[in-house]
Amino acid sequence: MLQIRNLHASVDGKEILRGIDLDVNPGEVHAIMGPNGSGKSTLAQVLAGHEVYEVPEDQSTVTFLGENLLEMPAEERARLGLFLAFQYPVEIPGITNEYFLRAALNETRKSRGLEEFDAMDFRELLQEKMAHINIDPGFAERFVNHGFSGGEKKRNEILQLAVLEPRLAILDETDSGLDIDALRIVSEGVNKLRSPNRAFIVVTHYQRLLNYIVPDFVHVLVNGRIVKSGDKNLALELEEKGYDWVKETFAGATA
Amino acid sequence: MPAHSPKSRAPKSHYIRDIARLDTSSAPERVRAIRAAGVAAFQTTDYPNTRMEEWRHTNIAPIVGTPYQSLVAPTEHGLTLSDVAPFLLGDGAWTELVFVNGYFADDLSVKGALPRGAFAGSLWEALLSDSGLAEAHLNHYLGPRNTFTHLNNAMLQDGAFVYAPKNAALETPVHLVFLSTAQRGPETAAHPRNLFVADAGSQVTLVESHVHLAGDTPYFNNLVVEIAVEANASVERYKVVREGARGNLLATTEVRQARDSRFRSFAFTLEGAIVRNQMCVALDGEGAECELHGLMLDDGERLIDNAVNITHLRPHCRSRIAYKGILGDRSKGVFLGKVHVLPEAQQTDSNQLSNYMLLSDHATINTKPQLEIYADDVKCTHGATVGAPPEPVIFYFRSRGMDERTARGMLTYGFADEVVSEVSVAALRERLEAYVFEKYSPRR
Known part of the structure; x- marks a missing residue:
C-alpha cells in the first residue's frame, strides 16, 4: 500500500529526515516512536503533503496505492485515501463540523466520480458515524474544534477519520495532552476503525498509547532514520530502557 | 489656511x-x-x-x-x-x-x-x-x-x-x-x-x-x-x-x-x-451593559463606515464591541471604536475587537481604536486583525481533500457566519445565513 524509499526532507536547509525506508500493507498498524526532534512529526507532515518541507525527488520515492505521492498536492493525497490526524488540530470558527465534513467527503467523492451527499443524507451518515465511535451528537453543530478541549479536538480528528474512511491513517501524537480516560476513548474509536483494508501509522513519543492501539510493527526513529524495527515488544523494551538506550546503541546513526 | x-x-x-x-x-x-x-x-x-x-x-x-x-x-x-x-x-x-x-x-x-x-x-x-x-x-x-x-x-x-x-x-x-x-x-x-x-x-x-x-x-x-x-x-x-x-x-x-x-x-x-x-x-446608570456587533460585506466600489462611540458615565458598566468585515474588489471600509471613560466611571470593563478580511489587493480597511480614559480603576482592552486566513488553517482543509480555493471560500463564509450565528431571532438568522452562504461559499 505504502512504500517509502530513502525519504529525505529538510526545512530551511536543515535536514530532518535522512533516508527513511518503510513498507506498510493493508490492515497493518505501524508505530513510529522516537525522542523529541527525531523527525516523527516531520514524517507525518511530509506524507500528508505539507509544502514547508523540501523533499529531493531525485533521491526519495513514496508510492501510495501505486501512485507517486510526492508529485501530488495535499488535497489529492487526501482524496486518494491518506488521512493525517493532527497533533494540533486548528480551530475554525464559523464553520460547523457538519458543513466542514460534508464538504470534505464530497470533494473526495467527486474526485472518484461518485455522487455527492446532500445535506439530509449526510446528516444521517454523520449521526451513524458518531454513534459508532461514541461521539456526542452535539459535535455536528459545533464550529470545527472551536473552543474544544484537547481531548475533544483529538476525538474530533477520529470522527473525521470515521467519516472520510481513508485507506491509510497517520495519527500524529494523538495521545499528547490526553488524560488516561480521553486516551482510552480515542483509542477505542481508532480500534473500531481498524479493518483489513485500512492501515495505520501511529506516531507517538510514549508507549502507553500502544497498550490501547496494539501495533503489528514498531519502528524507532532517531535523528531522521529508522534505527530499529520490531514487534510490539520493542515498544515495551524502549519504555523500560529509555531513549538514551537507542541513542547510545545506535550512536553511529545519530552522528 | x-x-x-x-x-x-x-x-x-x-x-x-x-x-x-x-x-x-x-x-x-x-x-x-x-x-x-x-x-x-x-x-x-x-x-x-x-x-x-x-x-x-x-x-x-x-x-x-x-x-x-x-x-x-x-x-x-x-x-x-x-x-x-x-x-x-x-x-x-x-x-x-x-x-x-x-x-x-x-x-x-x-x-x-x-x-x-x-x-x-x-x-x-x-x-x-x-x-x-x-x-x-x-x-x-x-x-x-x-x-x-x-x-x-x-x-x-x-x-x-x-x-x-x-x-x-x-x-x-x-x-x-x-x-x-x-x-x-x-x-x-x-x-x-x-x-x-x-x-x-x-x-x-x-x-x-x-x-x-x-x-x-x-x-x-x-x-x-x-x-x-x-x-x-x-x-x-x-x-x-x-x-x-x-x-x-x-x-x-x-x-x-x-x-x-x-x-x-x-x-x-x-x-x-x-x-x-x-x-x-x-x-x-450603574451596572449597564452593552454588546455591539457589526458585520460589513464590502465589495465593488462601496464605502462602508462603522463608527462606534461608547461613553461610560457611571461606575460598574460593561461594554463589548465586536466588529468584523469582509472587503473585496476596490471597496473601502472604515472602523472607528471610540471608548470614553469619564472620571466617575470606576470599575469600567470595556473590550473591543475588530477583525477584517481582505479578499482583494485593491480593497482597503482603516480600523482604529480610540480610548479616552479619565478613571483610574478600569479594565479597557482592544485588539484588531486585518488579513487572510493563516496558512496552517488552509493546510488543514487541504489535508481533508479540499483545495485552496474551496478553503478560502469556506473560511470567508465562516468568518461572516460567526457573527450571523450570534443572531437570536431565528427567522433573521436563517435569512442572513442563506445570504452569506450564497455570497461566499464555494460549495452550495
Missing part, C-alpha cells in the same frame, strides 16, 4: 428650500422647536469632510455634492402587499411596519399582538396624538453629532416610534422595514427619524431593515435613531442594510442606557453605495 475650504461652501440651498416646503401648521410645538434649532445648526456647521478626524477616511463628497430633493410629505406609493412581502420576516405573527421613503405606510404593514400599553407605529402619528409619550423622549438623546443629524432635526417628520411599557416583554420582534423606491425620480433624499423607548424592566427586540426597490437610481437616506433603555430594561436591536447600488445611507443611532439595563446590537451592512453607521451609546 484658507478661511473657507471648497467643501464648507458646498451648497445647502436645496435643503433649505425643502425645509421651507414642510407643512408647519399641523406640527406640534415641540417639533417646531426641534426643527428651528436644527435649521440654525445645519446652516452654521460644515458638512463632514475628510479633514475632520472622524471622517478622515470617509469621503462623502458624492453625497454632499448632489442636489438631492427631499421629500416633505408622504406620496402615493403605488405598492401592494406582494411588493413588500419579500422583505418581511414574521410570517404574519410579528408587528412589521413598512415605511416608504421614510413615511409610514399603514396599508403595507402587519399588526401583530402587543402587550397592553405598548406602541409600535408612526412617530408622526404618535406626536399628533395627545399622549405626550413620544414628545417627552424625542430629541432627548441625540447629541450635536454633525450637519446631517442637524438636518434630520430640521426635517423632522415621520419614522417609527416603538414603546415597551414598564415590565412588559414584547414576545415577538418588532420589524421596521424602510423601503426606498426613488419613485419621485432620481436624487431623492429622505430623513426618517426613529424613536425606541424601553421603559423600566421591559424587553423588546427590534429589527430594522433598510431595503430598496430603486434599482440603480441614486438616492440618499439620512437617518437618526434614538433609543432609551430604562432601568433593568433589555433591548436587542438588529439593523440590516441592503440599500441600492447607488443608494446612500448616513445613519446615527444614539442610545442612552439607565441602571442595570442591557443593550445588544447588530449592524449588518450588506449592500449600498456609501453607508455609514454611527452607533453612540451612553452608559448612564
Whole structure:
C-alpha cells in the first residue's frame, strides 16, 4: 500500500529526515516512536503533503496505492485515501463540523466520480458515524474544534477519520495532552476503525498509547532514520530502557 | 489656511428650500422647536469632510455634492402587499411596519399582538396624538453629532416610534422595514427619524431593515435613531442594510442606557453605495451593559463606515464591541471604536475587537481604536486583525481533500457566519445565513 524509499526532507536547509525506508500493507498498524526532534512529526507532515518541507525527488520515492505521492498536492493525497490526524488540530470558527465534513467527503467523492451527499443524507451518515465511535451528537453543530478541549479536538480528528474512511491513517501524537480516560476513548474509536483494508501509522513519543492501539510493527526513529524495527515488544523494551538506550546503541546513526 | 475650504461652501440651498416646503401648521410645538434649532445648526456647521478626524477616511463628497430633493410629505406609493412581502420576516405573527421613503405606510404593514400599553407605529402619528409619550423622549438623546443629524432635526417628520411599557416583554420582534423606491425620480433624499423607548424592566427586540426597490437610481437616506433603555430594561436591536447600488445611507443611532439595563446590537451592512453607521451609546446608570456587533460585506466600489462611540458615565458598566468585515474588489471600509471613560466611571470593563478580511489587493480597511480614559480603576482592552486566513488553517482543509480555493471560500463564509450565528431571532438568522452562504461559499 505504502512504500517509502530513502525519504529525505529538510526545512530551511536543515535536514530532518535522512533516508527513511518503510513498507506498510493493508490492515497493518505501524508505530513510529522516537525522542523529541527525531523527525516523527516531520514524517507525518511530509506524507500528508505539507509544502514547508523540501523533499529531493531525485533521491526519495513514496508510492501510495501505486501512485507517486510526492508529485501530488495535499488535497489529492487526501482524496486518494491518506488521512493525517493532527497533533494540533486548528480551530475554525464559523464553520460547523457538519458543513466542514460534508464538504470534505464530497470533494473526495467527486474526485472518484461518485455522487455527492446532500445535506439530509449526510446528516444521517454523520449521526451513524458518531454513534459508532461514541461521539456526542452535539459535535455536528459545533464550529470545527472551536473552543474544544484537547481531548475533544483529538476525538474530533477520529470522527473525521470515521467519516472520510481513508485507506491509510497517520495519527500524529494523538495521545499528547490526553488524560488516561480521553486516551482510552480515542483509542477505542481508532480500534473500531481498524479493518483489513485500512492501515495505520501511529506516531507517538510514549508507549502507553500502544497498550490501547496494539501495533503489528514498531519502528524507532532517531535523528531522521529508522534505527530499529520490531514487534510490539520493542515498544515495551524502549519504555523500560529509555531513549538514551537507542541513542547510545545506535550512536553511529545519530552522528 | 484658507478661511473657507471648497467643501464648507458646498451648497445647502436645496435643503433649505425643502425645509421651507414642510407643512408647519399641523406640527406640534415641540417639533417646531426641534426643527428651528436644527435649521440654525445645519446652516452654521460644515458638512463632514475628510479633514475632520472622524471622517478622515470617509469621503462623502458624492453625497454632499448632489442636489438631492427631499421629500416633505408622504406620496402615493403605488405598492401592494406582494411588493413588500419579500422583505418581511414574521410570517404574519410579528408587528412589521413598512415605511416608504421614510413615511409610514399603514396599508403595507402587519399588526401583530402587543402587550397592553405598548406602541409600535408612526412617530408622526404618535406626536399628533395627545399622549405626550413620544414628545417627552424625542430629541432627548441625540447629541450635536454633525450637519446631517442637524438636518434630520430640521426635517423632522415621520419614522417609527416603538414603546415597551414598564415590565412588559414584547414576545415577538418588532420589524421596521424602510423601503426606498426613488419613485419621485432620481436624487431623492429622505430623513426618517426613529424613536425606541424601553421603559423600566421591559424587553423588546427590534429589527430594522433598510431595503430598496430603486434599482440603480441614486438616492440618499439620512437617518437618526434614538433609543432609551430604562432601568433593568433589555433591548436587542438588529439593523440590516441592503440599500441600492447607488443608494446612500448616513445613519446615527444614539442610545442612552439607565441602571442595570442591557443593550445588544447588530449592524449588518450588506449592500449600498456609501453607508455609514454611527452607533453612540451612553452608559448612564450603574451596572449597564452593552454588546455591539457589526458585520460589513464590502465589495465593488462601496464605502462602508462603522463608527462606534461608547461613553461610560457611571461606575460598574460593561461594554463589548465586536466588529468584523469582509472587503473585496476596490471597496473601502472604515472602523472607528471610540471608548470614553469619564472620571466617575470606576470599575469600567470595556473590550473591543475588530477583525477584517481582505479578499482583494485593491480593497482597503482603516480600523482604529480610540480610548479616552479619565478613571483610574478600569479594565479597557482592544485588539484588531486585518488579513487572510493563516496558512496552517488552509493546510488543514487541504489535508481533508479540499483545495485552496474551496478553503478560502469556506473560511470567508465562516468568518461572516460567526457573527450571523450570534443572531437570536431565528427567522433573521436563517435569512442572513442563506445570504452569506450564497455570497461566499464555494460549495452550495
